[in-house]
Amino acid sequence: MEKLKFIRPTKEYEKQAYDYIKEFNDYNSPINGVGGLNRYIGDYDGWLEKIEIDRTIVPTEKKVPAETFS
Numbered sequence: 459m460e461k462l463k464f465i466r467p468t469k470e471y472e473k474q475a476y477d478y479i480k481e482f483n484d485y486n487s488p489i490n491g492v493g494g495l496n497r498y499i500g501d502y503d504g505w506l507e508k509i510e511i512d513r514t515i516v517p518t519e520k521k522v523p524a525e526t527f528s
Contacts, residue, residue, distance in 0.1 A: 467506060467526060467527070468506070469502070472502045474528070476499070476502070479492065479495055482496075493505070493509050493512070494508060
């Protein structure tokens with residue numbers, strides 16, 4: 459049986475992340491669960507910064523921390 463492993467996105471996974479988004483687009487499927495990556499096409503480093511902010515944000519009544527895994 460294959461084990462599931464959660465990995466935080468890094469620069470090392472940039473190509474795989476964009477391939478993932480491309481597959482959604484190729485099948486005209488709505489993109490969900492990608493931590494906003496579809497809004498950062500061409501700015502992977504900016505996306506990595508955004509998900510780090512999401513992960514470390516101080517909880518408020520309107521926002522809580524969120525984790526994104528590859």
